[in-house]
Amino acid sequence: MKKFGTEDSHSPPAAPAEPGRLSPHPGSLRLAATLAFAGFVVSVVAGLFHADSASANDHPATFAEYARSGIWTAVHLGQFVGMALLISGLLVLLVVLKAPDGAMAWTARFGAVAAVAALALYASLQAVDGVALKHAVDAWAAAAEPEKAARFATAEGIRWLEWGMRSYQSFMLGAALLLTGAMVVRARRVSRLIGYLMALSGLAYLAQGWIIGAEGFSPANTIPTLAGIVLILVWTVWLLLSAWFGNDAPSLDM
Numbered sequence: 199m200k201k202f203g204t205e206d207s208h209s210p211p212a213a214p215a216e217p218g219r220l221s222p223h224p225g226s227l228r229l230a231a232t233l234a235f236a237g238f239v240v241s242v243v244a245g246l247f248h249a250d251s252a253s254a255n256d257h258p259a260t261f262a263e264y265a266r267s268g269i270w271t272a273v274h275l276g277q278f279v280g281m282a283l284l285i286s287g288l289l290v291l292l293v294v295l296k297a298p299d300g301a302m303a304w305t306a307r308f309g310a311v312a313a314v315a316a317l318a319l320y321a322s323l324q325a326v327d328g329v330a331l332k333h334a335v336d337a338w339a340a341a342a343e344p345e346k347a348a349r350f351a352t353a354e355g356i357r358w359l360e361w362g363m364r365s366y367q368s369f370m371l372g373a374a375l376l377l378t379g380a381m382v383v384r385a386r387r388v389s390r391l392i393g394y395l396m397a398l399s400g401l402a403y404l405a406q407g408w409i410i411g412a413e414g415f416s417p418a419n420t421i422p423t424l425a426g427i428v429l430i431l432v433w434t435v436w437l438l439l440s441a442w443f444g445n446d447a448p449s450l451d452m
Contacts, residue, residue, distance in 0.1 A: 224441070226290060226293065226294045227291075227294050227387065227388075227441045228441045228442055229287075229290050230287045230288075230290035230291035230294055230437075230441070231287065231291075231434070231437040231438040231440070231441035231442070232287070232438065232441075233283050233284070233286045233287030233290060234283070234284055234287030234288065234291070234434045234437060234438075235287075235434040235435065235437070235438045236283045236287075237280045237281065237282070237283030237284025237285070237286070237287060238280070238284060238430055238431060238434045239280075240276060240279055240280035240283060241276075241277055241280030241281060241284065242280075242427075243276070243280075244273050244274075244276030244277045244279075244280055245273075245277065247269060247273045247276075248273050248277075249263045249264055249266070249267040249270065250263075251263060254414070254415030255413075255414050255415055255416055257350075257353075257354055257357060258350075261335040261338060261339070261350070261353055262335075262339065264331065264332060264335045265335045265336050265338070265339035267332075270328065270332045271328050271329060271332055273328070274324045274327055274328025274329075275324070275328065277324060277328075278320060278321060278324045278328075281316075281317065281320045282317060282320075284430075285313045285314075285316060285317045285320075285371075285374070287434075288309070288313045288374055288375070288378050289310055289313055289314075291378060291381075291382070291437075292306045292309050292310050292313070292378055292381060294387070295381045295382060295384075295385035295387060296381070302380075302381065302384050305377050305380055305381055305384075306377075306381055308373075308377055309373075309374055309377030309378045309380075309381060312370050312371075312373040312374035312377060313370075313371075313374040313378070315370045316367055316370035316371040316373075316374050319363060319366055319367035319370055320367050320371075322363055323360065323363040323364055323367050326356060326359055326360050326363060327360050327364075330356050331353065331356045331357060331360060334349070334352050334353035334356050335353050337349050337352075337353075338350050338352070338353050358414075361410055361411065361414050361415075362411065364407075364410050365407045365408075365410045365411035366407065366411075367407075368403045368404070368406040368407030368410060369403075369404060369407040371400075371403045372400040372401065372402070372403030372404035372406075372407060373400065373404070374400070375396050375397065375399050375400030375403060376396075376397050376400035376401070376404075377400075378393075378396055379392075379393040379394065379395075379396035379397030379398075379399075379400060380393065380397065381393070382396060383397075388436075388437060388440040388441070388444065389436065389440060391436075392433050392436050392437050392440065395429050395432055395433040395436070396429075396433050398425075398429050399425075399426050399429035399430050399433065402422045402423075402425040402426035402429060403422075403426055405422040406419055406422045406423060406426065409422065
C-alpha cells in the first residue's frame, strides 16, 4: 500500500515556463490593439479639422486664425480622446505582456508610469491650448486698439506655456513608447518588429519634445512629427492584424 504523498514526491517537477512566454490572453491583446488603433484614427481625424494654415510660430497670423475657428475647443477635445484611447491601449498591452519579475517587470511599471504621466500632461495641454488659448486669442481679436498689445502678450504667454507642456508631454509619451516597445520585443507574443517600430516612434516623440522646448513649433519639427505619425500608423495596424488574425504565440524569429 502506497503511503500518502509518495506518488507526488516521486513525480517529475513541472517544467518552468519559458522566459518571455505568457499564457495566452487573446481578448486582452485584441483590446489593447483596438484601443491603440482607434486612438490613432481619432487623433488623425480630429487633427484634420485643426486650424493650421498659418505658420505656427507666426503668432499674429496664427492667433487670428484661431480666433476665427468655431470648432477649436471641440477639435482639441477630440485630440484628447484620441490620446486617451492610444495610451489606454499601451496600458492594456503592458498588462498583457508584463513579466512576472525581474528587470522587465520594472520596465513595465516604468512604462505604465510614463504613459499615465503622458496622458495627464496631455489633458493639461489641451486645457491650455483648447480652452485658455482660445479665450485669449478671442479677447485679443475683439479688443480695442489700445488694449491689443496687452491682450496679445497674454495670448503669447499662454502659447509659450503650451510649448513647455507639449515638450514634456512628448518626452513622457516617447518614454512610454520606448518602454512598451521593449516589452513587446521581450515578450514575443507578437512580431518583435512591432516593438522595434514602437520604440522608433518613441524616439521620434523624444526628438519632438526637444525641438518644441527649444524652438517652439518650428519647421525643424516637421520630420520628427511625420516620422512619429507614420511609425504609429504602421505598428498600430500591424498589432491590430496580429491580435485579431495572427497566431497567439508567434515563432521566436519574429
